[in-house]
Amino acid sequence: MSTEFTEWLRERSDEQLRALVTVRPELITPVPAHVEGLAGRASSPSAIGRVLDRLDRFTLSVVETLVVLPSPVDQRALRDQLARALPEGVTVATLRAALKETVERLRTLALVYGPQNALVPAPGVREILETPAGLGPPAVEAFRHHPAERLAELVQDAGGESGDTRQALAELLGDREVVARLVEDVSPQARSALNELAWGPPSGRVPNARRQVRAESAQSPIEQLLARALLAATGDESVTLPREVGLFLRGGRIHRDLSPVPPPLDGTGRDQALADRTAAGQAFTFVRAVEELCERWSADPPGVLRGGGLAVRDLKRTTGLLDLPEWAAGLVIEVAHAVGLVAASGSVDGDWLPTPLYDAWRVKSTEDRWVTLASGWLSMDRVPGMIGERDERDRLLNALHPDLRRSSAPEVRSTTLGILAAAGPGVSPGIESVLGRLAWEQPRRRGGRRDQLVEFTLREAEQIGMTGLGVIAGHGRALLSCGGRSGAAAQALAPLLPEPLDHVLLQADLTAVAPGPLTGDLRRWLALAADIESTGGATVYRFCEQSVRRALDAGQGADEMLAMLERHSATPVPQPLSYLVTDVARRHGRMRVGTASAYIRCDDSSLLDEVMADRRAVPLRLRRLAPTVIASKTSRGTLVDSLRAMGYAPAAESLDGDVIIAQLDVRRTEGQPVPRQPVTFTGPEAEVVAAAVRAVRAGDAAHLARRVPVDAPAGQVPRSPATATINALREAIRQGSQVWIGYLDSQGNATSRILEPARMEGGYLTAYDETRAAVHRFALHRITGISDVE
């Protein structure tokens, strides 16, 4: 651990430390005991890897340059080095401004420390960046495993006086003239091999890399290079280009093309208003698709597979119902699931069913419903695009499968959409352009997997209606910036959505055309009384005998239906339609069907009169259907037994004649779904940060003072009620004062401590413990009592 780094960190102001832990929250989970702990954590490989992953290409290049140049580096030297790699058209002034800002940012991130004229990369950074900017290890490292005699040979062949150490060789290679001469010496083939490695990756594979070759006897191009120490053998079959040689081949530059500004987003220009309208149209369609899905699954739910998920056959069927491509249907299903509108019902052979949340969602306005869906999509870690792929164990990933997730998905989504938003109004960047921009913004995270996620994101954003014609829509932008918490997105979307209509066009071919979305009541009524024939901007309904009968079954009367038609029709009701309604109503209900589980049949109606009149027959729930027939709701066995008990002599009849009606039930899951915690990227809250920094400072003060543990006062701390304890602690935090507490340690022993409380949350107190001279966390329920320190 570099003490310099720790010291530098210690000298940072509280504000600067707060800024640090705000952008690197992993440093305070849990809160380190002192600044030394903080420094240690800040230079751990995982923490550094994490923060480097978030750097853009320019910032990363600055770090790489600092790593390559011998430390400490003067900022001017750094600038000169970087200036060599500037592309045409970028002035040094731009670089200077950008660099100033970048170095400050790197200081904030504690990746670089030291004053202006002596910048040093934080400890650990060098180790993580093994091949900075694609450069190999320095000669000292590269030739590490070479025996002394081999080193002597190399030094000699490189034209050195004498010496058998790595330092001697490194010094030689550090001399540009020496390297120039050596490179001059080798054959053109060997030159081109070097050029291959020059811009990285710096290592390659050759058979028998450790062969002992001398400059004069070297044959093949590789041998020529190995003999002159232009390549170093790093294993039996691997060679690497020493950093010094690499730098020479790069002509002193470290980066090839280093732009301090991100690459521009190229794209087709679109009319923003048209894009907004297209996106709104799609948003409307998407909301409708989710509703359609829930309605269909209400009546006819697909089963849950044993491994979780939805069977391929059910997905295909749903795809057909929704009239969408399969990936889009998968998206609808996954989003509906992610926001809790559908869930697996609890029973053993479970079904995928709409939840009670769906009923609440359904009655909201279209824009609010969309905001729910779209923000759910943004924050979900599920990846619908992977449906149908196979996992590493070659198992098929079904829709709604538990493994259909990628933890980086939400971040890739928001980053990708952020890039679209950065493109400016009316610009639709191509996918290549987006990927290029992303490669600049997060160069360490590139890869096929991420590119695939980006592709999914763009495709899905269009489907959901975040974007239209590839341009981020106004409501999409609002949703991105406010994260679904404010109504801005809904407000932006609402005026773009078509006004709900309260009329339809009725036609003689028994269709009703709704030339736009309908008001809720009318829509529900039409869905009942007519079949939907096509959807889209408009909805086409068709009345037929079955649909009219369905409405009659649901309790509608013929007059009521005709009145409804008349009220909501922009034109007179066509005669064939009113005829259809009356005609079906005329026949409806002429036959009655009910359920009875048993019946009594008797030719002697007076005997049945007697049964009906008998008070003991009341629990049998009898109903006289005809003079000679009584129906009962009890089972045949019970009926026979009861009649016998009443003194009759009934005989059981065969089951023929039983009526069973399968009834379509609208079903729901049993309980409320467990709301999924939305993933947030806002970082820790300011209060937490402040408290953590205070705790670190306090711990550090103690640490520095090498305060000896103070003995707790003798005697027991007086017991106090929990509320009093918490109030006293809160007061102590506010005033920064010390308290004396009684505490049950993890073994259950009663101890006594002097504390300087720093922060209290989630049932725990973080405080500096005078008696142990360290920062500890205390469970509040184990604090037995509290008292002021005398």
Add this chain to the structure above:
Amino acid sequence: MSDGPLIVQSDKTLLLEVDHDRADECRKAIAPFAELERAPEHVHTYRITPLALWNARAAGHDAEQVVDALIGHSRYPVPHALLVDIAETMARYGRLRLDKHPVHGLVLTSTDRAVLEEVLRSKKIQPLLGERIGADAVAVHPSERGNIKQLLLKIGWPAEDLAGYVDGEHHPIALKEDGWLLRGYQREAAEAFWHGGSGVVVLPCGAGKTIVGAAAMAQAKATTLILVTNTVSAHQWKQELIKRTSLTEDEIGEYTGTKKEIRPVTIATYQVMTTRRQGVYRHLELFDARDWGLIVYDEVHLLPAPIFRMTADLQARRRVGLTATLVREDGREGDVFSLIGPKRYDAPWKEMENQGWIAPADCVEVRVTLSDEERLAYAMSDSEERYRFCATTPSKTRVTEALVRRHPDEQVLIIGQYIDQLDELGEHLGAPVIKGETKIKERERLFQAFRDREIQVLVVSKVANFSIDLPEASVAVQVSGTFGSRQEEAQRLGRVLRPKADGGGARFYSVVSRDTVDQDFAAHRQRFLAEQGYAYQIIDADDVLAGD
């Protein structure tokens, strides 16, 4: 929010609000690439199908025009995916072309090598191809010109046929416009066909398809083979041609069951062409009998399958198809497209009616309630017999008679399916009955008498379904039909749609038994009429009988 008259649905149908100010302009813009599917009173439905898009391509429209038309007239945003799909589908047409090559004869060339490779790998197409000529072309056996077009359409790469046509034997034919003039749309239709080379003209019944055929012949000025549905229709074609063109009786031959004349213009029936003896089509030689310059197919939607096969071998001759509808009950629209040609002209019924070319019609469905005994008998009848039973009940006969009495001064046609029912009706009404066994001579005599108003009521069976010309029938009563055939319904309505001398409207009654399969079939047929814009009414038979 735009306020265009068009709404694009996700199933690729287009809804056009006809009362909208810009509806007419919009209709013109979308008609080339969308098939009119339904045209009821307020909202017309068009459908974009691959065939329709390719028809548009064949007519020289490009994807940009299509997309512009949709976006320009649409009320709501058009889904991007749909536009992309349209562009992709349209781009499929014309990637492959059939050309004439000076050395290799017929060749299939491609502007896209990958497509050609795909085609070459197809097992079904391979045998039709000859040697490869360079990277982008392959020879095709000239006899397979039709087959290859059919197969290419099936795999989704329709070929543009630019191989041209043989001129055929020259024969002077001219229109003789004395006392009548070619109507504007008839001229347009004939010209559209001629410029396209081959193809189908869609015109409603009564719009004068025969004259379009004659105009096409006058354009071709070559020997012509005309294929029609039946003998009566053949006679009528002949009469019409003599009347409308410079052709004389000697120049026109009839090739039917009874006569086998081959003349510069020959009219043959489908039936005779498809007659087989011992599995061999005996009259195939007719196609080779002369060097035909033009082949006319009447009623293309009824073209029997063997004729398709024969047509496949006739791809070098100009072909014109005439029909009232591209809808085929057997779904072989694709074969019509690839073998006869793309749609070249189309005009909706209602529009023709508005222009006064066809008579407006009033459609009425009369619901007959069966008597209790009839209902019982119906419930007990075998399922095969059910339709026949409910279609021919005595109750219907009574109502039909009452309907005829309602129109004492008009020419009434009674159309039905079952002979005994028709005989009974004929007897009750004292009207002659035309059925399958009626001699051609007798039929023509009766038709003439009906035309001359010597007979007021004529009872006809389905033999008269097609191509009979009864200009003065103003009332038709349909008592039974071929189950739910929509196309039959259209034909029958066509019987009364021809313009009347007095300019009056026509009436079309369907007598239907309530609560039976008859009613279901009727509903199916009538849906077609309603979709064509013929608002119909339903009345109870009791009202008819009461008003009697």
